[in-house]
Amino acid sequence: MKDGWEVVIGLEIHAQLSTETKIFCGCSTHVGDEPNANTCPVCLGLPGALPVLNRRAVELGARAALSLGLRINETSIFSRKNYFYPDLPKGYQISQYDRPFSERGVLEIMTATRDEGGHAREWRPLTVRVTRLHLEEDAGKNVHEGLPETERYSYVDLNRAGTPLAEIVTEPDFRTSWEAYDYVNHVRKALQWVGASDADMEKGNLRCEANVSVRRVGDERFGTKVELKNLNSVRFMQRAIEFEIERQVNTLEAGGRLTQETRLWDDRAGETRVMRSKEEAHDYRYFPEPDLPPLTVSAEFIEGVRRSMPELPDARHRRFMEEYGLTFEDASTLTRELTLADFYERAAKAAANPRGAANWLKGELLRELDAAGVGADASPVSPEELGALVRAIDGGKISGKQGKEVLVEMFSTGKGAADVIEERGLAQVSDAGEIERIIGDVLAANQQQVEHYRAGKEGLFGFFVGQVMKASKGKANPKVVNELLKAKLSE
Amino acid sequence: MKPTYGRVSRYGLVAFGSSLDQVSVFGLTVKDAALVLGAIAGRDPHDATTADVPVPDYAAELNGDIRGARIGVPRALFGEGLDAEVRAGVEAAIEAYRELGAEIVDVELPHAKYCIAVYYIIATAEASSNLARYDGVRYGHRAEESDELRQMYRRTRDEGFGTEVKRRIMLGTYVLSSGYYDAYYLKAQKVRTLIKQDFLSAFERCDAILTPTTPTPAFMLGEKTDDPLAMYLNDIYTCTANLAGIPGISVPCGLSSDGLPIGLQLVGAHWSEATILRLAHAYEQAHPLTARPRIVAAA
DSSP states (O other): OTTTTTEEEEEEEEEEEEOOOOOOSSSSSSSSSSSTTTOOOTTTTTOOOOOOOHHHHHHHHHHHHHHHOEESEEEOEEEEEEEOTOOOOOSSSEEEEEEEEEEEEEEEEEEEOOTTSOEEEEEEEEEEEEEEEEEEOOOEEEESSSTTTTTTOOOEEEESSTOOOEHHHEEEBBBBBHHHHHHHHHHHHHHHHTSOHHHEEEEEEEEEEEEEEETTOOSSSSSOEEEEEEEOOOHHHHHHHHHHHHHHHHHHHTTTTOOOOOEEETTTTTTTEEEEGGGGGOOOOOEOOOOSEEEOOOOOHHHHHHHHHHOOOOHHHHHHHHHHHOHHHHHHTTTTSHHHHHHHHHHHHHTHHHHHHHHHHHIIIIHHHHTTTOOOGGGGOHHHHHHHHHHHHHHTOOOOHHHHHHHHHHHHOOHHHHHHHTTTTOOOBHHHHHHHHHHHHHHHHTTTHHOOOOOTTTHHHHHOOOOOHHHHHTOHHHHHHHHHHHHHHHH | OOOOOOOOOTTTSSOOSTOOOOOOOOOOEEEOOHHHHHHHHHHEEEEEETTOOOOOTGGGGGOOTTOEEEEOOOOSSEEEEEEEHHHHHHHHHHHHHHHTTTEEEEETTGGGGGGGHHHHHHHHHHHHHHHGOOSSSSOOOOOOOOOHHHHHHHHHHHSOOHHHHHHHHHHHHHHSSTTIIIIIHHHOOOOHHHHHHHHHHHTTOOOOOEEEESSSOOOTTTTTOOOHHHHHHTTTTHHHHHTTTOOEEEEEEEOOTTTEEEEEEEESSSSOHHHHHHHHHHHHHHHHHSSSOOOOOOO
């Protein structure tokens, strides 16, 4: 950012809610089926068909709203947003306008300053006002390639038409592109965490638009706003905002004027391009959807949704530090996903050693999982077995070094910790009597060395340890061996 | 017989003004209408605006006994524009009801005079949106050989819609437009609420309200196509029931000197179909239509 300038950013996110069926009909929301396979009179917009609200979409919308600190309105109203486009079968989108599903959220997120390479330097909290989250239907898709005569025709696939969306709008509260970046990531994680949305930008089930304007530092008034679209990843969005800041500042410093317009990000060219100006903007002629009664949600319904939701990431992060004594970084890693956090808590309980479980999960198992591209919920090593492994190490049954090998085998074979230890014959001998017997044998067989040692050649201690370990076929607990050997030699 | 809004499913009904549309029954007799209504009424999970209100046996309640029923007459609406023969026919019907034992009471509907304006704002606004789907993309008429999308839309809709439909789409688009919404659509919705309240308070004093069905006998086919306002004014008595969402029924009450039918309309409170059917049936039994109306071609 050039000195003397400030950027003002507001964001709009469209997240597909993870329902089995569409928001106003019973068609499947499954992706990847034959074009127009998942359609019916309602989502095709046939004359006489009427929408009926999917209750599950309301539940997931409520989860999304609560996870972002929004207040759910007891009554909200669906409205028609009217415009013509081939992927919009009715000629209007059923959305919400002046009485949205939820409003007035205050969200505390963490944001970081970044170095040149985009690596986080220092994290700090940022308060974001979330204006609203409302429910609406998605449109279909126009297809322009891969089919016959696409130079003359376009094709329409309405499988996606009617998929439930939550539109999440913020106040213009971001002052850097990285703040916007961290916010979108926060929202993605929150929506995934509560099961409201898969929130995968690459798959298009989370889409993002940014409103960007610049002004001189100290200026109270907002500058001319530009809306950025086609931001297909969080990184694209961040880059598009950076480009736009520079473009706008350069234009103004050169004495030019900005126009209110919509611009598309072209990642290959690394620039934004005009899509349409304000003069070409639609007049959507919103009015209340007469086919749907107002949506009323009771306080009990909201309470029920709240109770059914998992503890939110930030609260869990805090609890992991306080209850289990984890570091900030460890707690962050283990609350990366809901399934991982759940896995950790079960493992911590089974291990009866929360920090030990955290170290083994984070340091060892997670590396295996990430390498295999498997989530914690599909881990071949169950949390209970990870706990059993940690207990075996803590109890001195096997060494930490052996533990790593055992875990690798548990991961590849799916066997339990006890079985692997047994099969490999790894169980350590910690029984003092047994070890004393071995030590006695070893010392008796090496009289000369014992005399040398006792004469001051203490470097021989390692030799005795090695002999004892060898005689025990490596199963003797080294710690116990050390203690007993020391006592024996100083007799 | 136009039922209460939400009484009969609109699923499958091609939409015009969605908040006004209601599937209605034509019958040769009131009893026919009652039987059909009983069959089609009730909640439909495919229409979210239908209500879960029990459906009575309408035909069983047609017992001819209307003694003590209170029929409201809004005299203020019987003024300007009301044809003399229609007035005479309706006045005679009022007398007939008195003779059948009904009590005739005066009622006022102070906002009813705005009903045409309100109706044609709301109906056209909704129609402009409901008819957007006839764009030639998925079904129906599509203009041939368009170079690009917007041209295809324009030609398709220009060719496919008639004059009156286009007029209504334009009117409806206008009243919803940015800058005009508050002055037209929103204002109309507010007045609609006042009209509904007029009826609710009137029904505290009576069981049904009686008016002419139309201010004049039937006009010639095509006669008012060039004068849409005069045509719209013919809805002055009927559109209130649609705006208020209440049930209404029209029954014949004689013929004009030209042999054209004159209708009387009864409207009732929400879900009072049984009441207005009983009232209509009692009149029909006492004054059966003997002469058949004359069918005339356009001039």
